[in-house]
Amino acid sequence: MVKCNRCGKKAEILLPYGPHNFCRAHFIGFFERRVKRTISRHGLIRRGERIAVGLSGGKDSSTTLFLLNKFFSKSNEIIAIMLDEGIPKYRDRALKIAEENCKKWKIHYVRKSFRKEFGITMMQIMRKIAKDENLGSTCSFCGVLRRYLLNKVAKELKCGKIATGHNLDDEAQSILMNIFDNDPKRLARLGAIAGIGETAEFVPRIKPLYETPEKDVIAYASFNNIKAYSEECCPFKWQAKRNLFRSELDKFEEKSPGTKYKILSFFKNMKPLLAAEQKKEKLHKCAKCRSITSEKNKYCMVCLQLKKVKK
Numbered sequence: 001m002v003k004c005n006r007c008g009k010k011a012e013i014l015l016p017y018g019p020h021n022f023c024r025a026h027f028i029g030f031f032e033r034r035v036k037r038t039i040s041r042h043g044l045i046r047r048g049e050r051i052a053v054g055l056s057g058g059k060d061s062s063t064t065l066f067l068l069n070k071f072f073s074k075s076n077e078i079i080a081i082m083l084d085e086g087i088p089k090y091r092d093r094a095l096k097i098a099e100e101n102c103k104k105w106k107i108h109y110v111r112k113s114f115r116k117e118f119g120i121t122m123m124q125i126m127r128k129i130a131k132d133e134n135l136g137s138t139c140s141f142c143g144v145l146r147r148y149l150l151n152k153v154a155k156e157l158k159c160g161k162i163a164t165g166h167n168l169d170d171e172a173q174s175i176l177m178n179i180f181d182n183d184p185k186r187l188a189r190l191g192a193i194a195g196i197g198e199t200a201e202f203v204p205r206i207k208p209l210y211e212t213p214e215k216d217v218i219a220y221a222s223f224n225n226i227k228a229y230s231e232e233c234c235p236f237k238w239q240a241k242r243n244l245f246r247s248e249l250d251k252f253e254e255k256s257p258g259t260k261y262k263i264l265s266f267f268k269n270m271k272p273l274l275a276a277e278q279k280k281e282k283l284h285k286c287a288k289c290r291s292i293t294s295e296k297n298k299y300c301m302v303c304l305q306l307k308k309v310k311k
């Protein structure tokens, strides 16, 4: 019998990167201390500020909401923001679970849709892309529109931060993707607090699970009976470039536990150097919607993307 490193009872989870073996109670304690450490070490949440959580209904964002509500419900107001991209039999089902969780945990939530906000759904965008592959990938549209809408709603709600469910795996994948794309500007925007720096236009995005591996999130959600959508994947997921990075990184992690942490440590060491690159980024107003953008173009990415599919 494998024993818990802390109490000697039967271990219920083995974490090869430690290595650590934990019973359920000691794993939960270990997991929550690490998330609290991430929050305090990176100064993610200020006492009293209103925090939005981007809630998709999946395990990462549901766990983030559960944890922030557990840690901060007495000192901060937590609001969930749900975005419906218009992907039937996927997001509608995931958001149903998200709404159930909010009701169960007594958390206020706001739900917005691409259809109402942009006058187009991801299914309609996908149909346009199917006819013209030069338009780009479905996910590149979805990501731009989601980030914009999340920021807009959080600003309207006067939130000081937007928490997302990004975990260690997501961050390690993003670091490598930006290196492979030779994109130091995007690389510089990564981190526990993400984005293009302090401006009144952008609500900073924070990642409480930044130092937490995905497998640990799955175990924590299961041990705490956090209901999350886990059935069908998004029908467009196969298009995401990230998939290749995910599967290769998982292979490295299996052969050499701790690889994902090492990639994150490398990035943390590089971040001060990258900050100089980030300061060079010039921001300007989009000629169409007047929102602040870091793009070199006259228009922001949202206007550029919508122009392609709303001709």
Ligand code: SF4
Residues within 6 Å of the ligand: 085, 122, 138, 139, 140, 142, 143, 234, 235, 236, 237, 240
């Ligand atoms: Fe959007 Fe792509 Fe994610 Fe589907 S897989 S929700 S299209 S970003």
